[in-house]
Amino acid sequence: MTSAVALDHVSIRFGSFTAVDDASLDIAPGEFFSFLGPSGCGKTTLLRTISGFVEPSEGVVRIDGKDMRGIGSNQRPTALIFQNLALFPMMSVAENIVYGLRVRGMGKSERMKVADRLLDLIALPGQGNKRIDELSGGQKQRVAIARALAVEPKVLLLDEPLSALDLKLRQHMRSELKEIQRRVGITFIYITHDQGEALTMSDRIAVMDRGVIQQIGDGRTLYNHPRTAFVASFVGETNILAGKVATAEGELAEVATAHGPLSGANARKLMSGSDAMLFIRPESLRLTAPGAGAIRGTIVGSAFEGHVTHVSLVAADGSKLTVSVNGEAARLVPEPGAEVGLVYRPEEAIILPSEGYAHA
Amino acid sequence: MHSSIGQVVIYVIPAMVLAWFGWLAWRDRRDPANAGRQGFVARNGWPVAGFLVIAVGFWTIFMIVLPLFSMIDLSFRPKLPPPQWGGPKDFYTLDNYRYFLFGSTTSTAAWNVTHLTAFALTILTSIAITALDFVICYPIAYYMAKVARPNRLRLMMLMLIAPYWVNEILRAFAFRILFSSQGIINNVLMASGLIDQPVDFLAADVALYAGLAYAYLLMMMFALYNALDTLDGNLIEAARDLGAPWWHIHAFIAIPHAKPGIASGSTLVFMLTAGSLAAPLVLGGPRSLWFTPIVYDRFYQAFNWQQGAAYALILLVACVVFVLGVLRLFKLGLAEIAR
Numbered sequence: 001m002t003s004a005v006a007l008d009h010v011s012i013r014f015g016s017f018t019a020v021d022d023a024s025l026d027i028a029p030g031e032f033f034s035f036l037g038p039s040g041c042g043k044t045t046l047l048r049t050i051s052g053f054v055e056p057s058e059g060v061v062r063i064d065g066k067d068m069r070g071i072g073s074n075q076r077p078t079a080l081i082f083q084n085l086a087l088f089p090m091m092s093v094a095e096n097i098v099y100g101l102r103v104r105g106m107g108k109s110e111r112m113k114v115a116d117r118l119l120d121l122i123a124l125p126g127q128g129n130k131r132i133d134e135l136s137g138g139q140k141q142r143v144a145i146a147r148a149l150a151v152e153p154k155v156l157l158l159d160e161p162l163s164a165l166d167l168k169l170r171q172h173m174r175s176e177l178k179e180i181q182r183r184v185g186i187t188f189i190y191i192t193h194d195q196g197e198a199l200t201m202s203d204r205i206a207v208m209d210r211g212v213i214q215q216i217g218d219g220r221t222l223y224n225h226p227r228t229a230f231v232a233s234f235v236g237e238t239n240i241l242a243g244k245v246a247t248a249e250g251e252l253a254e255v256a257t258a259h260g261p262l263s264g265a266n267a268r269k270l271m272s273g274s275d276a277m278l279f280i281r282p283e284s285l286r287l288t289a290p291g292a293g294a295i296r297g298t299i300v301g302s303a304f305e306g307h308v309t310h311v312s313l314v315a316a317d318g319s320k321l322t323v324s325v326n327g328e329a330a331r332l333v334p335e336p337g338a339e340v341g342l343v344y345r346p347e348e349a350i351i352l353p354s355e356g357y358a359h360a
Numbered sequence: 361m362h363s364s365i366g367q368v369v370i371y372v373i374p375a376m377v378l379a380w381f382g383w384l385a386w387r388d389r390r391d392p393a394n395a396g397r398q399g400f401v402a403r404n405g406w407p408v409a410g411f412l413v414i415a416v417g418f419w420t421i422f423m424i425v426l427p428l429f430s431m432i433d434l435s436f437r438p439k440l441p442p443p444q445w446g447g448p449k450d451f452y453t454l455d456n457y458r459y460f461l462f463g464s465t466t467s468t469a470a471w472n473v474t475h476l477t478a479f480a481l482t483i484l485t486s487i488a489i490t491a492l493d494f495v496i497c498y499p500i501a502y503y504m505a506k507v508a509r510p511n512r513l514r515l516m517m518l519m520l521i522a523p524y525w526v527n528e529i530l531r532a533f534a535f536r537i538l539f540s541s542q543g544i545i546n547n548v549l550m551a552s553g554l555i556d557q558p559v560d561f562l563a564a565d566v567a568l569y570a571g572l573a574y575a576y577l578l579m580m581m582f583a584l585y586n587a588l589d590t591l592d593g594n595l596i597e598a599a600r601d602l603g604a605p606w607w608h609i610h611a612f613i614a615i616p617h618a619k620p621g622i623a624s625g626s627t628l629v630f631m632l633t634a635g636s637l638a639a640p641l642v643l644g645g646p647r648s649l650w651f652t653p654i655v656y657d658r659f660y661q662a663f664n665w666q667q668g669a670a671y672a673l674i675l676l677v678a679c680v681v682f683v684l685g686v687l688r689l690f691k692l693g694l695a696e697i698a699r
């Protein structure tokens with residue numbers, strides 16, 4: 001099966017600055033694919049390359065198996081939803097929605113039928129004659145989606161479409177977007193710097209950092225089996241302990257940290273002596289008696305969040321740690337100031353090379 | 361001076377306007393929506409408020425209202441030697457307007473063909489020149505507002521503005537030199553072998569039209585530039601992404617957005633062109649008759665101020681009608697073009 005969108009060693013440079021560095025990936029038809037990364041990592045640039053506003057400096061973009069070199073953005077089977085929506089204020093809601101069809105020469109009565117159908121799809125029936133500035137933020141959002149869907153693109157590209165909405169609406173629109181995607185069945189490529197958004201909606205996610213795609217996988221894989229230190233720290237909460245690999249044998253290895261030697265899964269088969277970071281999720285750590293655990297710390301506070309309580313600790317060397325406890329254990333958390341020990345199962349901790357990690 | 365109703369009107373109307381402003385200010389203060397807000401004087405102090413009232417009042421009354429009303433008054437009076445002003449022969453008459461339409465009472469022709477033609481030509485040519493200025497300015501303004509980088513933009517602005525540092529009459533003479541039979545344009549055309557006799561651009565009014573089009577080009581340019589500058593680049597990209605070819609984006613995104621700018625640029629260029637004097641005097645061929653030199657002649661050649669006033673008012677009314685027509689066409693309010 002040909003992939004809906006394929007990037008083949010795509011690099012994008014602005015002068016001497018590399019915004020996207022050697023990106024390769026395949027996105028399947030009908031997939032909900034997300035790019036996740038911090039601000040300025042090149043997400044928008046990559047999306048604009050797929051939609052044809054930016055030519056890659058190197059490499060090839062293929063859509064539906066077709067090389068897109070020399071094909072302008074108005075000729076590509078993609079539709080882009082802009083970060084600020086970019087609805088046309090000089091046109092009514094319905095005219096906005098069918099603008100792409102008018103460009104293609106569809107007659108007026110036929111266009112209005114399509115507009116009505118799409119207004120039903122986005123749950124704004126009968127509102128086609130409104131002006132854009134008469135709509136609420138969420139309604140504008142849906143009109144932008146309808147306008148993009150009207151041209152029946154093979155791929156819908158969304159650039160942080162929910163970032164301008166408030167929290168409640170954002171969560172509502174997440175499920176709505178997912179529902180629309182299920183109904184129209186086309187490929188969605190979604191950009192966000194919000195990991196919650198990426199994890200809840202996507203089939204697969206590409207995590208980017210400073211122009212480099214760090215890892216591609218579904219949410220579980222990224223969370224449980226990160227391949228780089230950046231992914232381990234960016235996706236989900238985690239405790240980071242830096243050091244050098246002391247001994248490596250089989251699946252496990254031991255890292256010499258400020259807390260003493262700690263073992264974890266040697267996911268990248270590091271040799272002893274190499275710089276490494278040990279990542280332990282807060283829910284993998286358990287509180288125990290001081291002296292009994294592998295790590296010692298002093299409790300400085302705890303935050304109750306209902307189903308889970310986050311306990312903050314300071315280790316002997318001053319580094320901060322977080323432990324999540326729930327159920328029965330949450331009621332037994334000692335008072336701040338108490339000395340505790342921390343235990344974890346080594347296979348739940350992960351050791352990754354620290355090279356290229358600049359966010360510590 | 362005259363002493364009649366006209367005189368009374370001239371002094372009563374400004375007083376009424378002032379009273380109206382006063383009433384507006386009083387009502388504004390009483391408006392519950394403004395309750396609790398500090399008044400203008402309290403916010404800005406007496407010196408500022410006083411200066412504003414005096415400056416704006418002086419300007420409107422002495423520069424706009426009084427001259428305009430005395431012009432209107434004058435235009436309905438017969439030409440008389442000063443001793444007879446206010447005398448029994450000084451009564452209101454439509455003679456000056458009649459003259460514009462039918463010529464002197466002794467003439468045999470049915471219509472005052474010279475003046476009517478000049479008037480019609482002036483209006484039509486001004487419309488054509490306004491359209492021409494729009495066609496010239498739109499691509500440049502679009503380029504400056506949406507394409508050019510800051511450095512290039514500064515250079516283009518400078519190149520556009522610099523020629524206008526030169527006086528208007530000198531600029532008209534420069535066009536005369538360019539288009540004269542020994543001028544650069546004729547020389548280039550002859551040297552390239554396209555023509556073998558110099559073309560008389562002045563007689564053909566080419567120089568006049570070119571000079572007029574150039575005279576107020578900047579008004580259109582900056583009106584369009586300002587309007588296009590506020591167009592969100594994402595709208596252009598969104599249209600392109602939806603498959604729009606370039607002309608569609610201009611016709612249905614950029615130009616509708618720039619509508620207020622187009623309207624204000626067009627009205628300015630039209631008014632200034634129809635009322636311009638320097639270019640027609642310097643560049644007009646021997647036959648060409650622009651309307652403003654005729655008005656000028658009424659005043660200073662025929663010493664018939666009454667008729668001159670009538671002619672000037674006719675031009676003014678035509679211009680106002682044009683402006684209202686343009687606003688109607690663009691479905692805009694007066695306030696919008698002044699943004």
Ligand SMILES: Nc1ncnc2c1ncn2[C@@H]1O[C@H](COP(=O)(O)OP(=O)(O)OP(=O)(O)O)[C@@H](O)[C@H]1O
Nearest residue numbers: 014017019037038039040041042043044045046193
């Ligand atoms: N036209 C351009 N010229 C020069 N540099 C650019 C250009 N466009 C983007 N960049 C640079 O490329 C980098 C990536 O930009 P991009 O807009 O893709 O980031 P992003 O991941 O979308 O960030 P955000 O989440 O803030 O939107 C930035 O450092 C930016 O300054």
Ligand SMILES: [Mg+2]
Nearest residue numbers: 043044083159
């Ligand atoms: Mg972005």
